[in-house]
Amino acid sequence: MKNRELASIFEQMADLLEILGQDPFRINSYRKVARIVGDLTEDIEGLWKQGRVGELPGVGKNTAGRIDEYCKTGRITAHQELLKQVPAGLPELLDISGLGPKTIAKVWRQLEVTSLDELQQVIDDGRLAELPGLGQKKAKQIARGIVFRQKTAGRTPLGIALPIAEDLAEQLSRIAGVSRVEIAGSARRRCETIGDVDLLVQAGQGKKVIEAFTKFDGISEVLAAGTTKASVLLKEGFQVDVRVVSKKSFGAALAYFTGSKAHNVAVRGIAVDKKLKLNEYGLFKGERRIAGADESGIYSKLGLDFVVPEIREDRGEIQAAQNGTLPNLLEISDIRGDLHMHTTASDGTTTIEELAQAAKDMGYEYIAVTEHSGSSAIAHGLNAERLLEQIEKVRQADIRIKGIKILASAEVDILADGSLDYPPKVLDKLDLVTASIHSGLAGSAQKVTFRLLKAMESPYVDIIGHPTGRLLGQREAMDLDMAQIIATAAERQIALELNSHWVRLDLKDVHLRMAKEHGVKIALCTDAHSVEDLQNIRYGIWTARRGWLQASDVLNAKTAEELVEWVNARREARK
DNA sequence: GCCGTTTTCGGCCCGACTGTTTTCAGTCG
Numbered sequence: 318m319k320n321r322e323l324a325s326i327f328e329q330m331a332d333l334l335e336i337l338g339q340d341p342f343r344i345n346s347y348r349k350v351a352r353i354v355g356d357l358t359e360d361i362e363g364l365w366k367q368g369r370v371g372e373l374p375g376v377g378k379n380t381a382g383r384i385d386e387y388c389k390t391g392r393i394t395a396h397q398e399l400l401k402q403v404p405a406g407l408p409e410l411l412d413i414s415g416l417g418p419k420t421i422a423k424v425w426r427q428l429e430v431t432s433l434d435e436l437q438q439v440i441d442d443g444r445l446a447e448l449p450g451l452g453q454k455k456a457k458q459i460a461r462g463i464v465f466r467q468k469t470a471g472r473t474p475l476g477i478a479l480p481i482a483e484d485l486a487e488q489l490s491r492i493a494g495v496s497r498v499e500i501a502g503s504a505r506r507r508c509e510t511i512g513d514v515d516l517l518v519q520a521g522q523g524k525k526v527i528e529a530f531t532k533f534d535g536i537s538e539v540l541a542a543g544t545t546k547a548s549v550l551l552k553e554g555f556q557v558d559v560r561v562v563s564k565k566s567f568g569a570a571l572a573y574f575t576g577s578k579a580h581n582v583a584v585r586g587i588a589v590d591k592k593l594k595l596n597e598y599g600l601f602k603g604e605r606r607i608a609g610a611d612e613s614g615i616y617s618k619l620g621l622d623f624v625v626p627e628i629r630e631d632r633g634e635i636q637a638a639q640n641g642t643l644p645n646l647l648e649i650s651d652i653r654g655d656l657h658m659h660t661t662a663s664d665g666t667t668t669i670e671e672l673a674q675a676a677k678d679m680g681y682e683y684i685a686v687t688e689h690s691g692s693s694a695i696a697h698g699l700n701a702e703r704l705l706e707q708i709e710k711v712r713q714a715d716i717r718i719k720g721i722k723i724l725a726s727a728e729v730d731i732l733a734d735g736s737l738d739y740p741p742k743v744l745d746k747l748d749l750v751t752a753s754i755h756s757g758l759a760g761s762a763q764k765v766t767f768r769l770l771k772a773m774e775s776p777y778v779d780i781i782g783h784p785t786g787r788l789l790g791q792r793e794a795m796d797l798d799m800a801q802i803i804a805t806a807a808e809r810q811i812a813l814e815l816n817s818h819w820v821r822l823d824l825k826d827v828h829l830r831m832a833k834e835h836g837v838k839i840a841l842c843t844d845a846h847s848v849e850d851l852q853n854i855r856y857g858i859w860t861a862r863r864g865w866l867q868a869s870d871v872l873n874a875k876t877a878e879e880l881v882e883w884v885n886a887r888r889e890a891r892k
Numbered sequence: 893g894c895c896g897t898t899t900t901c902g903g904c905c906c907g908a909c910t911g912t913t914t915t916c917a918g919t920c921g
Contacts, residue, residue, distance in 0.1 A: 342904050349894085375893090417918060450917070451914085454910080455910085458911090558920095558921080573921090576921085578921075581905085596905075596906070597907075
C-alpha cells in the first residue's frame with residue numbers, strides 16, 4: 318500500500334510551496350490531499366485502477382492527474398520540479414517551533430542557509446539577528462526551538478502527557494476564581510502522542526489565573542504570558558498552553574481547542590451553510606450568540622448529534638452526526654476480561670493469584686495468563702516442559718480462586734520462518750493462543766508480512782499479539798502489508814490484538830477501523846507485567862474508540878461462555 | 893489547488909501573542 322508514501326509527497330510539495338511563498342490556499346489544498354490519502358483505509362492504487370480517484374474529497378482534476386502519474390511511474394513531475402527549486406535541508410526546518418516559511422525563505426535567500434547546521438551557525442555568529450524584521454529575541458526563540466525539537470522529536474506519548482495534564486488541571490482548579498478546568502487538544506481526543514497540552518480554564522479574572530499558573534512547580538520556562546493565555550515549557554520537555562475563557566464561551570472554546578483542526582473546519586463549514594458564524598466564542602446568528610456555553614448546544618444547533626472527542630478527525634464522523642448514524646462506541650464497562658498478561662514465570666513481576674484478584678476487582682469475568690515461549694530467552698520464555706507445568710498451575714489457581722475464570726494461554730513466538738515456538742501437541746493443551754513477533758522486526762515488508770501470514774496458517778493461533786511491533790518514539794512499526802494481514806485475519810477468523818500499553822497502542826486507530834470494516838475481531842489487552850499495568854486498558858479503550866470500535870467488534874467484550882464458544886468453533890474448524 | 897455558484901470567478905477561519913516596529917508581520921493553534 319503506497320498511501321503513506323503518496324501522502325508524504327503531497328505534504329512535502331506543500332512545504333516547498335510554502336517556502337517559495339506561494340498562495341496559502343493552494344498550499345492548504347495540498348495538505349488536505351495529503352491528509353485524505355494518508356487516512357484512507359483503501360489502497361490508493363486500487364482506487365486508481367477503478368478510476369475513482371477523482372471521487373475523493375479535495376481531489377480535483379489537477380491532483381487526480383498527479384495521482385495518476387504517481388500510480389503509473391512512481392513519481393510526480395511537479396514534485397521533482399519543486400525539489401530542484403529548494404535546497405533539500407530546508408523543508409525540515411518548518412518543524413522548528415518559532416520558525417515559519419517566511420523566515421526560512423529569508424535566511425535562505427539572504428544568508429544562503431540550506432540546512433539545520435547552517436541555520437545554527439548564523440544564529441551563533443549573530444547574522445540571523447541582524448536580518449530585517451528579526452532580532453536578538455527572535456534568534457534566541459529559534460535556537461530554543463532547535464533544542465526542543467532535538468530533545469523530544471516533537472511528540473510525547475499520551476501515557477506520559479495525560480497524567481501530567483490531569484495533575485496540572487487539578488492544580489488549576491484550585492486557583493481562586495476558577496470554576497472549571499478541562500483538558501482540550503489532542504490529549505482530549507486521546508491521540509497516541511501529544512504535541513503540546515491544551516488546558517482550558519473558566520474564570521472571570523484571566524490575568525490572575527495566568528499569573529498563578531506561570532508560577533507552578535515543574536515549569537522550566539514561560540514562553541508567553543498575556544491576559545487570557547500562557548504557554549510554558551515543562552521540565553519533562555513538552556509545552557503546555559493555558560487559555561482562560563468566560564462561562565458563556567466555554568463550550569465553544571472547548572470545541573475549538575479540542576480540534577482536530579480538520580473537524581473544526583468542517584463543522585465551521587456547516588455553520589456557514591446555515592448562515593451562522595462559529596468561532597471560539599460561540600455560535601452566532603448575526604451579532605447574537607445562539608450557543609457557546611456547552612459543546613452539545615453547538616452541535617445540536619447545527620443539526621448534528623454530539624460527536625465524542627476521540628473521533629473528531631474529519632474521517633466521516635460529521636456526516637454520521639448529520640445522519641444520526643454515529644456508532645455506539647466501546648466503553649470500559651464493555652470489557653469483560655484481559656487476554657494478555659505475564660507473571661514471574663516469564664518476565665512479569667507478579668503472580669497468577671495477584672493478577673486474578675486485581676482483575677476481579679476491576680469487574681472482569683476472566684483473564685488469560687500468557688507467558689513468553691522459549692525463544693524469548695531474554696524474557697525467561699518457557700520451553701514446552703515449563704509451559705506444561707505453568708498450565709497445571711493455572712488450572713489449580715482457577716479452582717482455588719472463585720469468581721473469575723482463568724484461562725491457560727501463551728504468547729508464543731513467531732519464529733524467523735513463520736513457524737510457532739511450540740509444537741501442535743503442546744499448543745493443543747492451551748485454552749487460547751496468542752502469537753507474536755519479537756525479533757527480526759526490521760525485516761523487509763515482504764519478509765515480515767510473510768512471517769505473520771505463515772503463522773496465521775496455523776490452526777492453533779487465535780490472536781496475533783501487537784501486530785506491528787512498534788514502540789512509540791523508540792521503534793518503528795514493522796513494514797507490514799496491513800491490508801493483506803487484515804484480509805487473512807478475516808478469512809481465518811483470527812483476532813488481532815490492540816495492545817493497550819501506551820507505548821505500543823498496536824494496532825493503531827486507522828488500522829483498527831480497517832479491521833472492523835473487514836469484520837475482524839479485536840482483542841483489547843494490556844500485556845500486563847504487573848498488577849498496575851492492568852490499568853493501561855484505558856489507553857486501549859480510547860484508541861479503540863478512535864478506531865470507531867463498538868463492543869461487538871471486541872473479542873473480550875464477549876461473556877466467558879461466548880468466548881469459549883468462539884474458541885471452540887475455531888477448534889472444531891481445525892479438525 | 894478545490895469548490896460551488898445567485899456556476900467559470902472569488903472565497904477558502906481567524907484571533908492572540910511576540911517581536912520588531914511605531915502600525916504590522918510572522919507564527920501558532
